[in-house]
Amino acid sequence: MTLLLSGGDRGLHRCKDALHRSAHYLAPTAHLVLRRACPVSKMMRPDRSIQTGAATSAAASTASSTDRTQTAIQTEECSTSYDLSHSQCPDFLQRKGAFNSRGQLILKNLSYEELEQWCLQEGERPQRARQLWRWMYYSGNWIRGPDDTAGLQDGFSKGFREGLGQRVTMDGQLQLQRTQVSADGTCKLLFDLRGDGAAGTVEAVIIPVQRPNSSRPQRTTLCISSQVGCAQNCQFCLTGRMGLRGNLSTAQIVEQVVEACRYVASHQARVASGELPVSQQIAPITNIVFMGMGEPLHNLEAVRQSVSILCHPQGLQFSPNRVTVSTVGLIPEMQALVASSSAQLAVSLHATTDEVRDWIAPVNRRYPLQQLMGALRDLFPKHGSPKQHNGRHVLFEYVMLQGINDSLEDAQRLLMLTHGIECKFNLIGFNPHPGTRFRPSTSQQVAAFGGIIRDAGAVCTVRESRGGDEMAACGQLGHVEAIESVMPLLEPPPQFLDALVAA
Numbered sequence: 001m002t003l004l005l006s007g008g009d010r011g012l013h014r015c016k017d018a019l020h021r022s023a024h025y026l027a028p029t030a031h032l033v034l035r036r037a038c039p040v041s042k043m044m045r046p047d048r049s050i051q052t053g054a055a056t057s058a059a060a061s062t063a064s065s066t067d068r069t070q071t072a073i074q075t076e077e078c079s080t081s082y083d084l085s086h087s088q089c090p091d092f093l094q095r096k097g098a099f100n101s102r103g104q105l106i107l108k109n110l111s112y113e114e115l116e117q118w119c120l121q122e123g124e125r126p127q128r129a130r131q132l133w134r135w136m137y138y139s140g141n142w143i144r145g146p147d148d149t150a151g152l153q154d155g156f157s158k159g160f161r162e163g164l165g166q167r168v169t170m171d172g173q174l175q176l177q178r179t180q181v182s183a184d185g186t187c188k189l190l191f192d193l194r195g196d197g198a199a200g201t202v203e204a205v206i207i208p209v210q211r212p213n214s215s216r217p218q219r220t221t222l223c224i225s226s227q228v229g230c231a232q233n234c235q236f237c238l239t240g241r242m243g244l245r246g247n248l249s250t251a252q253i254v255e256q257v258v259e260a261c262r263y264v265a266s267h268q269a270r271v272a273s274g275e276l277p278v279s280q281q282i283a284p285i286t287n288i289v290f291m292g293m294g295e296p297l298h299n300l301e302a303v304r305q306s307v308s309i310l311c312h313p314q315g316l317q318f319s320p321n322r323v324t325v326s327t328v329g330l331i332p333e334m335q336a337l338v339a340s341s342s343a344q345l346a347v348s349l350h351a352t353t354d355e356v357r358d359w360i361a362p363v364n365r366r367y368p369l370q371q372l373m374g375a376l377r378d379l380f381p382k383h384g385s386p387k388q389h390n391g392r393h394v395l396f397e398y399v400m401l402q403g404i405n406d407s408l409e410d411a412q413r414l415l416m417l418t419h420g421i422e423c424k425f426n427l428i429g430f431n432p433h434p435g436t437r438f439r440p441s442t443s444q445q446v447a448a449f450g451g452i453i454r455d456a457g458a459v460c461t462v463r464e465s466r467g468g469d470e471m472a473a474c475g476q477l478g479h480v481e482a483i484e485s486v487m488p489l490l491e492p493p494p495q496f497l498d499a500l501v502a503a
């Protein structure tokens, strides 16, 4: 006699008790087959079947039927059981890197809606998605796995932890390797990549901000990476010298934020306990900027998905007004982001002529200044109705390079170029790194440049350089020493040779 039981994990799990109770009534030669169905397609996966084989085993034939049943259940093991080739299998299960090497679904890759869909397909209540997200992301939780909630109020049940919980992972495929704290309190987090064939390091930077004459920390900005290295080859940026080594997944982007939240919370606890002085207190993370390693819009889908997780009310709950994606100017991707995401946009401009921008930000050869400005004028029209641009503006970032782009004529040209665009300006002090030939502009030149912008009625801030002693400042992220071949430096236009440090 063959008894066939099939279904999803949850159904089979529920059968356990019934099997134990009915074992006394089974014929000694009963052949029990437990088959796990693909919960999406409901198609049987014979290769994933769990077969007791009791009747085919000489040893088993002498054992009691109860023993056989127990043996069958003990052989049950975790594995991916989705029929990924089936037409009804949702996209998020078919994405590259959806599962880790153990066949577990990586939950931090999923949007809330995808997680809800997955829960329903697994026969779970939709509230399970909310429970998972609250434990993964809600302030102060940030658990590493369902077992972390054992014995806690609203924790995961034993049944879930031993069943479905074994087939998913909350791991974001990054391993925090070490932290480096600068004299000014800026903290660089260095992560090793995990996952199939992953190699390399990415960096995120926690930047506490305290206003002068204020005794308490006011906000903390987190700068995160979207790629390992970068393909854009901006000439003033250390990450650009690495070339592109790979894209980060949504989970790897989100994990940087979760790890940074854990770090800040633990730092605050150490201050509260007296282990660290009150002067080192830092505020919870309030702002996220995609200004670390990589060009975020060169990894658009993962960045867009991670923004939705960061800003979701059931997720990490950051205000979209405080999440900024920075691009060097990939026009189609920029248009796609603005159309579909509520994050703020920053554009790294850095030059006011095509000649200079072609050199220091070579993406300009593909998308020249007039084309870039035309696209931004459409996206953020000045004095357009709030409906047209959702009350948003674009932030122009401008790194100040002595003798290259910091003349007062450049400031005038910048105003003309950006005419008709709802925008603000942020001047960035250049942070040197080994091998660079650029020099930072003097503080007088930065002040004079900014004065011209402000006199025209525009908002112009100057970004304070932070974390330079630990190579955590803007444009200093990455490890070129570990790379055999770096991206070549481009030939400067001859009139700028005098402004450069001798090679």
Ligand code: SF4
Pocket: 230, 231, 232, 233, 234, 237, 238, 239, 240, 241, 292, 293, 294, 295, 328, 348, 475
């Ligand atoms: S400045 Fe940004 S876009 Fe340019 S090379 Fe560096 S990381 Fe890439």
